[in-house]
Structure formats: C-alpha cells, structure tokens
Amino acid sequence: MKTAAQPWQAVIGLEIHAQLSTASKLFSGAATAYGADPNTQASLVDCAIPGTLPVPNREAVRKAIQFGLAIDATIARHSVFARKNYFYPDLPKGYQISQYELPVVGAGRLSVRVDDGRTIEVLIQRAHLEEDAGKSVHDAFHAETGIDLNRAGTPLLEIVSAPVMHSAAEAVAYMRTVHTLVRWLGICDGNMQEGSFRCDCNVSVRRSGDTQLGTRTEIKNVNSFRFVEKAIEYEIERQIRALENGDSIVQETRLYDPTRHQTRPMRSKETADDYRYFPDPDLPPLTIAEADIARERTALPELPQARRVRYVTELGLPEADADQLCSDRATADYFEAVLAALPGQAKLCANWVLGEVAAKINEAVIEISAAPVTADGLAQLLTRLREGSISGKIAKDVFAAMWNGEGDADAIIQARGLKQISDTGALAAAIDAVLAEYAGQVADYRNGNEKLLQFFVGQTMKRTRGQANPQQLNELLKQKLAGN
Amino acid sequence: MSLDHAAVRHIARLARLAIADDQLESLRSDLERVLHLFDDLAAANVNHLAPLAHPHDQTLALRDDIVSEDDRSAQLLALAATAQGGYFLVPKVIE
Amino acid sequence: MNPVSIASISAELAAQRVSALELTDQALARAEHAAALNSFIRLDADAARGAARSIDAMRANGSDLQPLAGIPFAHKDIFCTRGIATTCGSRMLQNFVPPYDAHVVERLAQAGAVSIGKTNMDEFAMGSSNESSAYGAAANPWDHTRVPGGSSGGSAAAVAAGIVPFATGTDTGGSVRQPAAFCGITGLKPTYGRVSRYGMIAYASSLDCAGVLARSAADCAVVLDAIAGFDARDATSVERPGERTAAALSQPLAGLRIGVAREYFSGGVQADVADRVHAALRELQRCGATLVDIGLPNAHHAIAAYYVIAPAEASSNLARYDGVRYGHRAAQARSLDELYSLSRAEGFGAEVQRRILVGTYALSAGYYDAYYLRAQKVRRLIAEDFATAFAGVDLIAGPTAPTTAFRIGEKSGDALAMYAADVNTVAVNLAGLPAISVPAGFADDGLPVGLQLIAPAFAEARLLNAAHQLQQATDWHLQVPAGTP
Known part of the structure; x- marks a missing residue:
C-alpha cells in the first residue's frame, strides 16, 4: 500500500517456525507425536537431567537442506549450533539450542502471489534449526503453572524473512506460500492448530519515503493466517495512531488476543533480553558434504x-x-x-x-x-x-x-444400468414408441412447430430412464420426424 | 575494568542469583579482581586468529531419526520437589 | 605394605587366592578407618558387596573375566549412578538420585570393577583444593592439615591412602593431575573426546574430560582401556579404532624427544619442586629419552583464557538448576523469579556463584567480544603453541603444580591465588591434549611433587609408556603416607 496518498508505510518481517516432521526430537530419541499425556514424551535429555547430552537428528538436518534448496539458498557447509540463554520454566536447560551466527540455510527468496494479483519477491534472510520449548499450562492449577515437556526438543526450522512486506495481505500471502512449500516438500505437516506452523510478526511503520526503519514490535506465536492478518492490521493501526499522537513506539514483545483482535505487551518477557549466545560446546560444527547437498538437490520434487x-x-x-x-x-x-x-x-x-x-x-x-x-x-x-x-x-x-x-x-x-443407450436399434424403437403415442404433436411439428423437438427428447429420455445418448437421440429424432 | 553495584545486580539478575544487600560490596570487589585477571587477554596478539570453540577439528556426528525413548514420566516427575497430574509445577506465571 | 598393582591384584583374584568380596570388605574397612580424610561423600557397602559377590560367583562358574573384575574402586561424585545419589559436591544436588548410569559407570560395571562409593570433590568441579565441597574439605593423606588438591581431591586422597587401587576423576583445568601431584599418585587426563562425557555432570563442556587416578601409569592404562571409546550419546566423543594402551607399555624410550618447557619452570614455581622435576627428567634421560629445551611463548595467557571460557560455559551449563525438575527448591519462593533466584542462591556455594557471575558477565552484551571471543582466540594461540612444539618433540614436560599441597584454608580467601596455581595444567585442557601427572619424589617439606607429561592428541599410548618406563626405573610412585595399610 505504497501510495502517495498514504503518509505511512508499514514494514513487516516474519519469523516462521515450522515444526519439522521427524519421528524423534532434534537432540533426543523421544517421540514427537502430538497430544500425548504430559511429560510422557520427555526423555532425560529433554528434561535436562544433569550429565545428559544432545545428539542431533540427521533427518532434521536433511529437511532443513531441502527447504534451503527449494528457496534457492546457499546451504552452509559448516554451520554452528549456539545456545540462547534465558530462564523460563518450559525451557529445561536454561538455554535453547539454536543457530545464531552461522545458520544451516543462508539467504534465499520466494515468489509470492498476493490476493490482488501482484507477485512479490520476498527475501528470506536465513533459516536455522532449533529446538522447541515445552508448554506451560496456566489454567489447570490454582496458584501454579504446570509444565509439560513433551514438546521440548521438537525440531523447528525458523524461517526469517527480510522486513520487505508492507501490508497484512502481503504478509499472509507470504506465510501461505511458505506453508504450501513446507507441506509440498513433506518437511512439516503444517498443522497450525497443533502449533506445527506458527509465526512471530515484526511490525514497524515509517513515513512514506523514509529509508530508515521505525521502531518495531514483535507479535509472538500467532498460529493462524487470519490471526496474522488481524494482528498485523491492528498493530499497524496502533503504531500509526501512537505516532500521530506524538507518542513513540516501544520495542517490545506483544501477544495477540484473538477474542478482542488486539495486541498487548507480554508481561513475562523482559524488555532488555540479553541472550548471551555462544557456540554450544556440546556440539562441534555441523558439516554438510557437497555430495549430500547434491543428493538432496536431485531428489527435490x-x-x-x-x-x-x-x-x-x-x-x-x-x-x-x-x-x-x-x-x-x-x-x-x-x-x-x-x-x-x-x-x-x-x-x-x-x-x-x-x-x-x-x-x-x-x-x-x-x-x-x-x-x-x-x-x-x-x-x-x-x-x-x-x-x-x-x-x-x-x-x-x-x-x-x-x-x-x-x-x-x-x-x-x-x-445401476446407467450405461447410455447408443444402440441405434434400441433407441429407434423407443423413439418410434414415443412418436406413435404423441401423433398429434408429431403433426404439429411437421407443420412447423419445431420447438416440440425438446418435448420428444424429454419423452424419449423418460422412456429410456435417462440412458439415451443425448447426441444420438437428437439426430435420430430429427431424422425420423423429417423422414417418415 | 571497574564494576559498580548496578552492574553486579544486573549480572546477578541475568544469572538468577539472589544477592543480599550486605553481600553486594564484597561480591563486587571479588568480581572486579577476577576481571582484572582478564586484562591479560588484551595483551595477546590474536587479531589474525579464528576463535577456537572445540579442541579438535571434529565433525558433528548425527543420529538416525529413530524413537528410542519410552515414557519415563513417573521416574522423572519423582525427582521434582513439586509435581501434580503429570506436570511439573512452578508458581503461577502470567504471560 | 607396598602398594600392589591392579595386575597383581587381578592375578590373585584369578588364582582365587583372594575374593572380590574380601577385597571389597577390606576397602570399605579402610575407608571407615580413614574417615578423617573425608574423601568419600558416601559409601555404598551393600551395593558393593552385592557386586563383589556376583563377580565371585561368575569366577567360580569359570566365566571369562576382564582384568578389572573384582577390583574395588571409587567414583568421583560427578558421575551419575543409577539409583545412587550423585551430589557433584553441591547442596543443589543433595537429594538427586539419577535415573541412569554415566558411560564411565557403565563401562567399569561391565568390566566387573566394584564401586564402593562416591568421592568428595569441589562443588561442580570448580576448585583446586576440594574446599568448595558442600560436604566439607577433604584432607591430604600425607598431611591432614593440607588439601588433597582438587577438584578430584576425594578420589586422589582415597587412592593415596590405600583405600582403593584406583578412582575415577574429571579434569577440566587440572582436576585429575593436580590432586594426583599433591597426593603422590598418578593421574591421567586423556585426550578430549577419548572418553564419553555422557552422564558426567558438566562444568565446562569443551574442556571437561573423564580421567583416572591410580598408583601407576600401568594401572591408569588398564582403566583407560576400559572406559575409552566412541559413544554415540556424546557428540564430542571421538571415533578411533581401539588402541589398547595397557598392551603397549614396554617400548624403550630411546629416540623419544621430551620438550622441557621453560615457561613451566618460571614464575611462582617453588625451587625444590622445579628441582625434583628436573631430577625426574634426568631419570627419563637415563631411560633413553632426549631432553630438548623448548618454549611455549603464550603459556602465561592460558589462565586468563581458561577463567573466561570455563566460567562462561559453566554459567550456561548450570542454568538448568532452577528448582523445577530436580535439585534444591527454595521453600520460601512465592513467585517464579524467587523460585529461580532463591533456589540457586541457596543451592550453590560461593565459588560456584562467583564463576556463574563471571561467566555470565563474559558472555553478556557489550563484553562478549572483549572477553569470550578474545579468550577463544587466545585458546587457538595456545593450541598452536603446542602444535608448533610437537613438530619437534614427542612429549612436553614440566611440574604439574608450582607448589606442593597447601594448607587447608590457606588460600580459601583468595580465589585469584588459587586460579594462578593452575597455570601449568589449564593450557592442556584448552588444547584438548592428553597429559599425565606422575610422582617425582618429595619436596623439602616432605610432600609429594608431580611431573606432568603432555602428549599430542590421541597419543595416550606414548604418554603412558613413557610414564611407565620412568616408574620401572624409580620408586617414587611406590611411596605411601605413614599409616597406609
């Protein structure tokens, strides 16, 4: 919506989290199936029991490579798993194993068709492997929050777009395109209700014509296309309203409330997070051989x-x-x-x-x-x-x-005896019977009331219970009405 | 490198370590002395070198995508001080 | 009584002149007798006797048993033992009973060795004196007023006191070699990745290494052979065709070049310590080795690099102790923040908290480049120093520690003095190399002195052979403290 009439331009970038459809977790042999009883799919590693160590899943790496090839990105021959350090009860180790400086998938691009018929090229800055956190259950207990670590360690591919979209419609179209692609490749089931495909939206606005980006907010964990659209629309409007009132935008993490179609600041997140990323000392660099990349390229659908x-x-x-x-x-x-x-x-x-x-x-x-x-x-x-x-x-x-x-x-x-009667003899017999029955109408027709043809077609169809080949029926009828 | 009380509180907050007010000064001077030890790093000529995070030039060994773990929830929940209904419990978190 | 080797005990067992149960009872009795050393956090008499009986039964049935079958030993309390409390020397893990066995624990159990208990250690292996243990300081068997070294101080004391022929340890910056030196025994730190870290509670993951404390290099070799080898559960474990070090201990030293690193004798090294180490090197020369004067010009940067990298990794490794799933949970916590900060403040001791804070600082925004990243570059500088030196020599030698064992409490108020004493050991961990500390006689104060030998990565066989040849020619490793059974 970059028109001269509009004084503001929205700038949107998405971080999409696609859960990779592997049988086991990114760093442990626990199952990734959805919906199991709490903590029944949490292994010693997922629970961060002292002394346990992560060992990466080959299939998750393979799926990341497939995605990278599909967006025409460079696959890093050497990439590094890094620790993102923060405390949260559903993060058992006190850090998330992710990738920071050297992700497995480098810059790529995706051609996106927007609803209004335009096609835009979206630059994808990177895609990296990381483990999911567990789940906090807030409503099941009175004064406590319950922690379920079944999801902890599930492999995610975080797909980071450049801030190149300018409307909620563009953002949603991009998200749909990525959704189609990951399902197409068979690397993610795309089930948004189960959280297999979800998205963080980075939104800022600036005066049209400005080259510098405005202060952005991040709307966390939105898990439907409609909510992404609503959340971005709300956030753009909120930011414009604030700026026009002379307020400034606070860089913060916000949550989308789907019942009110609003975003609000997230209380539990610290404003000035310092994640202290550093290379995970438990995991040497991930090396991908050229031959492995070539094999995936050949197998790409x-x-x-x-x-x-x-x-x-x-x-x-x-x-x-x-x-x-x-x-x-x-x-x-x-x-x-x-x-x-x-x-x-x-x-x-x-x-x-x-x-x-x-x-x-x-x-x-x-x-x-x-x-x-x-x-x-x-x-x-x-x-x-x-x-x-x-x-x-x-x-x-x-x-x-x-x-x-x-x-x-x-x-x-x-x-059901539904086969069309294309047998000329049988059809002729049926027509003869109809013409004999409606001699008066035959005379009318022959006197020039040609509209009656449809009447004879209908009657013959009825007699053949709809099985007469319509084309053949037409021709035979005309012959018989004209001829004899 | 000098360190003030606010910096010590900030680090302690990042590390989730409660510090009593009467500990603050001794901790501050302790940490400051340790940080002085690190001044030596600036003296080393390393500008031409890549950082070394792992002692050997190792390649990361990957595992096959096989489910090898059973349900151990009973055993794991038994290690926790507070658990109920299959969940670990923490004081109420407001998002 | 002279200390006996694993090989000779093994022969006695094989000949059924002694039973595993008798040896286990003897070890347990000695541990009780030497309780004043505080070398054990716990003894597991019943489990040990059960294991010993089953080994005896297997032997009676004519089963083919390994050399360690029936030999009593002790695990440093950093190795997870299924169903047996594993505290890591911390109040945080006072009641932690692991649901699984560490790789090293599995391997030694498979070999038939009989663990009698878990040894004392500096909390989370952070310390060089065993004084940071939440379970009290351990004492040095040579002088009960002195530290046994650390962090594997309990293991070193238990071996030196003749309680067990060997014990497991871990070495992140010298935690096997320095206590071995202080207690007059032999301590092996293998190449990083040679022994799986699975089940070994992490201090600093890129430096941590399981090791062995024993009477002799030959005994270390037998234990190393049992615990080494690839383990798919540790992504830093190294796949190398099995080299049996114990079978390769009779190589003559003729032609072996030993680099004597002049930096290792500088600074705060006690003169009599340096003197004993030189004497030991002359013994190696008599065995046929050639001594070469070498330099490791960046050796002095190792302390700063180590005390950035190890605490940085530790600050992250110890974030999992949050009071939620296991470990100490503050009773007073009313909010999540309090649960974290009180559980951790109550569960961790002063030294652990200090290192967590230092490490957090070194990784924090604005300081990462100057501290952590720069330390990693210095780490490469140090590794390259070793690589350069090993182009000209086969082993590198120096004193393990600059002094003999200091008095309990002597340095406990001064963390920096304690850190500085690790100068000769930490560089080896930064480079991931194998090294051994072997007894080299006694300083003027009558306390043991250790000679450190360092080898290129994966050259444990060469390292152990040289140490063994020295021990064939000398009897320092056979000396035991007064009153040792």
Missing part, C-alpha cells in the same frame, strides 16, 4: 511455483485453477494422475478435482490422500464420460456412489 507455471503455459489452465491445484502437492499429484489417463483433457480433469472432489473433501474434512475415490477411480469415471457411455449428470451420480464405497465407476454403471 518439482516445486509448486514451477508446476503452476507449467499448468498455465503447457496445459492451458486458467491461473486460478493452477493456483488452486498447486496449493497442495497431494492435490496437484492427484490431478496429474487423473490427467495421465485422459491426455489433453486438463480442463475437464481440473474441473472435477477442484469441483466434485474438492467439495467432498471439504465436506468430509479429510486430506485428498484419504479420499475414497482415488485418482485412478476418477480417471475411469471421466473416461466413461469422455467416450459418451454416460452423461455429465449421470457421472456426478456415479461419483457420489463411488465416494460412498459402492464400487468403481464401471461396476456402478453396470449395477
């Missing part, structure tokens, strides 16, 4: 952006369809599997995947990978539609039956 472009340029799909299909890799893969059986029918396939399939999936609140109608199953149905065995309307009924588990398309068509 086609990325959402490349695929979206291909769908538009090679398959001729509208941009909106391409966007939707590429919002998630399983959907795009499903689409391509259907398309493989129906070459040249991209639009038909896209319509079905984004129409019938998407509707059913949303209704059932499941992932496309769990859909009862597989891509092969849909391909069979669409093949029958294409060859004219069934009509579009019948196809939708068959699809619904397939979804309900009544069998594959052919079996349902067969069992």
Whole structure:
C-alpha cells in the first residue's frame, strides 16, 4: 500500500517456525507425536537431567537442506549450533539450542502471489534449526503453572524473512506460500492448530519515503493466517495512531488476543533480553558434504511455483485453477494422475478435482490422500464420460456412489444400468414408441412447430430412464420426424 | 575494568542469583579482581586468529531419526520437589 | 605394605587366592578407618558387596573375566549412578538420585570393577583444593592439615591412602593431575573426546574430560582401556579404532624427544619442586629419552583464557538448576523469579556463584567480544603453541603444580591465588591434549611433587609408556603416607 496518498508505510518481517516432521526430537530419541499425556514424551535429555547430552537428528538436518534448496539458498557447509540463554520454566536447560551466527540455510527468496494479483519477491534472510520449548499450562492449577515437556526438543526450522512486506495481505500471502512449500516438500505437516506452523510478526511503520526503519514490535506465536492478518492490521493501526499522537513506539514483545483482535505487551518477557549466545560446546560444527547437498538437490520434487507455471503455459489452465491445484502437492499429484489417463483433457480433469472432489473433501474434512475415490477411480469415471457411455449428470451420480464405497465407476454403471443407450436399434424403437403415442404433436411439428423437438427428447429420455445418448437421440429424432 | 553495584545486580539478575544487600560490596570487589585477571587477554596478539570453540577439528556426528525413548514420566516427575497430574509445577506465571 | 598393582591384584583374584568380596570388605574397612580424610561423600557397602559377590560367583562358574573384575574402586561424585545419589559436591544436588548410569559407570560395571562409593570433590568441579565441597574439605593423606588438591581431591586422597587401587576423576583445568601431584599418585587426563562425557555432570563442556587416578601409569592404562571409546550419546566423543594402551607399555624410550618447557619452570614455581622435576627428567634421560629445551611463548595467557571460557560455559551449563525438575527448591519462593533466584542462591556455594557471575558477565552484551571471543582466540594461540612444539618433540614436560599441597584454608580467601596455581595444567585442557601427572619424589617439606607429561592428541599410548618406563626405573610412585595399610 505504497501510495502517495498514504503518509505511512508499514514494514513487516516474519519469523516462521515450522515444526519439522521427524519421528524423534532434534537432540533426543523421544517421540514427537502430538497430544500425548504430559511429560510422557520427555526423555532425560529433554528434561535436562544433569550429565545428559544432545545428539542431533540427521533427518532434521536433511529437511532443513531441502527447504534451503527449494528457496534457492546457499546451504552452509559448516554451520554452528549456539545456545540462547534465558530462564523460563518450559525451557529445561536454561538455554535453547539454536543457530545464531552461522545458520544451516543462508539467504534465499520466494515468489509470492498476493490476493490482488501482484507477485512479490520476498527475501528470506536465513533459516536455522532449533529446538522447541515445552508448554506451560496456566489454567489447570490454582496458584501454579504446570509444565509439560513433551514438546521440548521438537525440531523447528525458523524461517526469517527480510522486513520487505508492507501490508497484512502481503504478509499472509507470504506465510501461505511458505506453508504450501513446507507441506509440498513433506518437511512439516503444517498443522497450525497443533502449533506445527506458527509465526512471530515484526511490525514497524515509517513515513512514506523514509529509508530508515521505525521502531518495531514483535507479535509472538500467532498460529493462524487470519490471526496474522488481524494482528498485523491492528498493530499497524496502533503504531500509526501512537505516532500521530506524538507518542513513540516501544520495542517490545506483544501477544495477540484473538477474542478482542488486539495486541498487548507480554508481561513475562523482559524488555532488555540479553541472550548471551555462544557456540554450544556440546556440539562441534555441523558439516554438510557437497555430495549430500547434491543428493538432496536431485531428489527435490518439482516445486509448486514451477508446476503452476507449467499448468498455465503447457496445459492451458486458467491461473486460478493452477493456483488452486498447486496449493497442495497431494492435490496437484492427484490431478496429474487423473490427467495421465485422459491426455489433453486438463480442463475437464481440473474441473472435477477442484469441483466434485474438492467439495467432498471439504465436506468430509479429510486430506485428498484419504479420499475414497482415488485418482485412478476418477480417471475411469471421466473416461466413461469422455467416450459418451454416460452423461455429465449421470457421472456426478456415479461419483457420489463411488465416494460412498459402492464400487468403481464401471461396476456402478453396470449395477445401476446407467450405461447410455447408443444402440441405434434400441433407441429407434423407443423413439418410434414415443412418436406413435404423441401423433398429434408429431403433426404439429411437421407443420412447423419445431420447438416440440425438446418435448420428444424429454419423452424419449423418460422412456429410456435417462440412458439415451443425448447426441444420438437428437439426430435420430430429427431424422425420423423429417423422414417418415 | 571497574564494576559498580548496578552492574553486579544486573549480572546477578541475568544469572538468577539472589544477592543480599550486605553481600553486594564484597561480591563486587571479588568480581572486579577476577576481571582484572582478564586484562591479560588484551595483551595477546590474536587479531589474525579464528576463535577456537572445540579442541579438535571434529565433525558433528548425527543420529538416525529413530524413537528410542519410552515414557519415563513417573521416574522423572519423582525427582521434582513439586509435581501434580503429570506436570511439573512452578508458581503461577502470567504471560 | 607396598602398594600392589591392579595386575597383581587381578592375578590373585584369578588364582582365587583372594575374593572380590574380601577385597571389597577390606576397602570399605579402610575407608571407615580413614574417615578423617573425608574423601568419600558416601559409601555404598551393600551395593558393593552385592557386586563383589556376583563377580565371585561368575569366577567360580569359570566365566571369562576382564582384568578389572573384582577390583574395588571409587567414583568421583560427578558421575551419575543409577539409583545412587550423585551430589557433584553441591547442596543443589543433595537429594538427586539419577535415573541412569554415566558411560564411565557403565563401562567399569561391565568390566566387573566394584564401586564402593562416591568421592568428595569441589562443588561442580570448580576448585583446586576440594574446599568448595558442600560436604566439607577433604584432607591430604600425607598431611591432614593440607588439601588433597582438587577438584578430584576425594578420589586422589582415597587412592593415596590405600583405600582403593584406583578412582575415577574429571579434569577440566587440572582436576585429575593436580590432586594426583599433591597426593603422590598418578593421574591421567586423556585426550578430549577419548572418553564419553555422557552422564558426567558438566562444568565446562569443551574442556571437561573423564580421567583416572591410580598408583601407576600401568594401572591408569588398564582403566583407560576400559572406559575409552566412541559413544554415540556424546557428540564430542571421538571415533578411533581401539588402541589398547595397557598392551603397549614396554617400548624403550630411546629416540623419544621430551620438550622441557621453560615457561613451566618460571614464575611462582617453588625451587625444590622445579628441582625434583628436573631430577625426574634426568631419570627419563637415563631411560633413553632426549631432553630438548623448548618454549611455549603464550603459556602465561592460558589462565586468563581458561577463567573466561570455563566460567562462561559453566554459567550456561548450570542454568538448568532452577528448582523445577530436580535439585534444591527454595521453600520460601512465592513467585517464579524467587523460585529461580532463591533456589540457586541457596543451592550453590560461593565459588560456584562467583564463576556463574563471571561467566555470565563474559558472555553478556557489550563484553562478549572483549572477553569470550578474545579468550577463544587466545585458546587457538595456545593450541598452536603446542602444535608448533610437537613438530619437534614427542612429549612436553614440566611440574604439574608450582607448589606442593597447601594448607587447608590457606588460600580459601583468595580465589585469584588459587586460579594462578593452575597455570601449568589449564593450557592442556584448552588444547584438548592428553597429559599425565606422575610422582617425582618429595619436596623439602616432605610432600609429594608431580611431573606432568603432555602428549599430542590421541597419543595416550606414548604418554603412558613413557610414564611407565620412568616408574620401572624409580620408586617414587611406590611411596605411601605413614599409616597406609
């Protein structure tokens, strides 16, 4: 929203925390599964029992490399785990193992499509590995806070953007793009309700045209796209109001209150944190061999952006369809599997995947990978539609039956006798019967009332219980009405 | 390097160590003497050197992503002075 | 009675002329008898007798046993022992009963050695006199008014007093070698990473090293072979094909070049200490070694670098003691802040608090570059000094400590004087090298003097062989304090 009419410009940078989908924690062999009873997934290491030591998870490192390659970043051949020192009850060691001066993923970039149709390039400064903290439970006890260390040590990839976004809409579009990418790569399940994907928003405002950044505030731990949008909008407005009133902005950490759509200063955080970062003496530098990077590069899937472009340029799909299909890799893969059986029918396939399939999936609140109608199953149905065995309307009924588990398309068509009557003899017999029944209307038609054709089509369809091939029916009817 | 009482309080606060007022001065002079020892670092000619954080040029060994730990919550919670309902307890924290 | 070697005790056990239970009972009785030394924080008589009986049963069944099977020993109370309180010499961990065994504890249990208890130590291994222990100072068996050294003071005293043939220790800045020197025994600090730190309560992680205190280099070798080796639970543990040091102790010293570091004899080194060390070096010369005068020009910077780096790491390592999950919890805490600051102020002693504050300061905003970062650069300077020297010599030698054991209380008011005395040992930890302190006779005051030998990384076999050859030619290591059984 950089227009001359607007005296203020917002500057936004996001720190996204993506929980890497590993079986075990970043530095211990404890499980990372969500929702276990408190502290049942806290190992001796996670509990910071004296004498225990961290040993990093190879898979977490691999996933960080994959992300780095996907944003075209440099992968550090040597990176360093550092300790971030602060006291908090859900931080058992009194420090978080993170990366500071030398992160595993260096600068990269991501192309982001904003809702208004613009595409912006977002610079990602770095992405680093770090361990998550545990959880504090504030409401379960009277005068105490309960500490659950199940989440402590879960691997996170912190993805730090440059402060290059200027509206809540841009920030949300960027966050969605990262969300799609990490799920696409299979490195994060993206489950925001469970906190697998959450974000800290750094927000400042400045006079339009200023080159220096204003004082920023950090809104911690926002875990939905809508909340990010609301929180940033609120914060921009709050800061502008304050500055226009002649107040200054205090650099502080704030929390978003989703019930009031407001942000407020966080009380438990000290204003002047001094984290005393230093290289973790328990962990020598992380060295990544060129060969390992090359292997990950080769194994990298086609990325959402490349695929979206291909769908538009090679398959001729509208941009909106391409966007939707590429919002998630399983959907795009499903689409391509259907398309493989129906070459040249991209639009038909896209319509079905984004129409019938998407509707059913949303209704059932499941992932496309769990859909009862597989891509092969849909391909069979669409093949029958294409060859004219069934009509579009019948196809939708068959699809619904397939979804309900009544069998594959052919079996349902067969069992319900839904196959179109394309047999000229059978169709002719049905037409003859109709014309005989409505001799008066036949005479009217022959006297020039051609509108009656639809009446005969309807009657014949009724007689064939909808199974007549409509095109064939039309032609035969015209012949018979004209000929004899 | 000289150290005042405010600086000692600040460090003690960072380190979460309670200091009684009557300890403050002796602690201050103690720390100041230790810090004088460090003046020697400025005398070493190290501008050309990279810092050494680990004694050997080691590569970090990684582990496979395998769940190897069972539920040990009963054992771990038993070590704590205060635990209830599977949680460790601390005085109420307000965020 | 002359001290007996692990090999000879092992032979007696193998021949079933003595049982593990008899040896264990004997060690326990000696520990009781020498209670005035305060060398143990706890004795575990029942567990020890149980372990000894099972070794005896295995032997009776004809099982193939390792050289340490049935030999009583003691663990420094810094090693986590499952089900047995591990205090680290601190009030903070007075009631801490670890749910697991340290790597070193596992290895020695697997070897069949019988732990009789946990030895006294400076709190969290921070000290050079054993006086910072929350469980009282330990005494030196040669003179009960003197310190045994530290931080592994209890282990050194227990071995010197003949209670056990060996004990485990840890060495972050000299904590095995200096007490070994003060107590007239042999103390080995292996290469950093040679022995897993898993289960060893951390003081300064990039310097901490498990070590051995014993009568002789040969005994140290047997124990080292049992505890060394790669451990996947410690990311700084080093993967090296197993070198058996005990089997490589009969190499002649002809051709061995020993660098005599002139800096190690300068400054505050007592003249008679320097004299005894030179005498020991002449013995090595008689064994065939060549003495080479060398310089370690940056040796004097080691104290400053060490006393920045070790407290910096400690300030972070000891942040976990917050009263929440284990350890001392202040009874009066009404808020989270009070829980932290009171639990820690009550649980930690003065020296530990001092080092936490110094370390916090060295890492804090505005001071990191001048202190921590600069200290890490000096650390490289010191490591490079060693590398340069080792291009021309095979071992480096000097006095382990500048003086003999000082009096209990003599330096307790003066932290800086205590720190300065670590000048010859801390550089070795900064560079991660192996070193050994071996007895080199007695100073004019009748107290033991230690010779320190330093080797390049992973050259423990060379180091132990040289020390063993010296001990084959001399009898200083066979001397025991009056009244030793």
